[in-house]
Amino acid sequence: MKRATQLTALAGAAALALAACGQAPEETESGGSGGEAIDFTPCIVSDQGGFDDKSFNQLSYEGAKKAADELGVELKDVQSQSESDYKPNMESLVGQGCDAIVGVGFALSATTIESATANPEVDYILVDDAADADFDGQPDAENIKPLLYDTAEAAFLAGYLAAGYSEAGKVGTFGGQPFPTVTIFMDGFKQGVEHYNEVNGANVEVVGYTGGEDGSFTGGFEANETAKTTAQNIIDQGVDVLLPVGGPIYQSAIAAIQDSGREITLIGVDADFYETDPSTRPYVLTSILKKMDVSTYEAVLASGQGEFDAEPYVGTLENGGVDLAPLHDFEDKVDPALVEEVDALKQQIIDGEIEVTSYLAE
Secondary structure: OOEEEEOHHHHHHHHHHHHHOOOOOOOOOOOOOOOEEEEOOEEEEEEEOOOOOOOHHHHHHHHHHHHHHHHOOOOEEEEEOOHHHHHHHHHHHHHOOOOEEEEEOHHHHHHHHHHHHHOOOOEEEEEOOOOOOOOOOOOOOOOEEEEEEOHHHHHHHHHHHHHHHOOOOEEEEEEOOOOHHHHHHHHHHHHHHHHHHHHHOOOOEEEOEEEOOEEOEOOOOOOOHHHHHHHHHHHOOOOOEEEEEOOOHHHHHHHHHHHHOOOOEEEEEEOOHHHHOHHHOOOEEEEEEEOHHHHHHHHHHHHHOOOOOOOOEEEOOOOOOEEEOOOHHHHHHOOHHHHHHHHHHHHHHHHOOOOOOOOOOO
């Protein structure tokens, strides 16, 4: 697999055909318009929620698709509707001759480890998990590349921003399930609020989370009545900024905000909700970005170019793997001095002057 065969004449004809349709890819060293046909099949399997979840599944898919397009190959994808789909979906991709398989989400970790161990010739890319079931600090198979994101850093900025923006002196957060990849957002958010209080002599309260597994969780990652009720319970305690962590559960949070009749802003996670889901624009103050599209793209591209490495990637503020989205429609509603403080905090975190604790901080 991953053999490059010279097919100059055929590739040229294909490029002309694509050009006629106005869809020719840009020239790359390895891609379909560069005079080579790549014998490479990239694949991706989603977590629950599917590739149109406006969040981490969608971002990972977009990154893998961009890499496939640049390489001039077809991306094979399969969506999981439940946990019982993970193993058969992964096995189906192996059976289709996939050279690189992206598993989206920590829930696919066990399945990815099992499949990678059984298929050492395949490159595996695992989004949002270290693939370290035995906790020895290393991926459990040499052909798995973990893509991790220290979102606590960006969430710290969001917490500080939320505390400064809140008029009620109360901000809230809740999650899907108390997994580290969920609570890392909530931990960073809480630390940011606490830092705001310390710097400004304030007493902004965080509702819905006190640390670890002690907080409000819906028990899943679906937009359903449970998620809406969880959001409503926090809203009823008087918050005016709300951070839901867990893919589509933000949709239930917005429904609860609408029912409340109050002016409550939302903070998105993973993707910039303002861009991925325009219906959120009246509510979204900002989003905590986890740039899975960029890291997935780079990992799939490297595999296709024969440059795959299993070194874990950790996205930070410093390397641009995590960040805070623009304020968009709320730009005129936020005190410019607060924005300057948040910008300064970002640089202080990058410079190591402010330490944000998380399970990925080291």
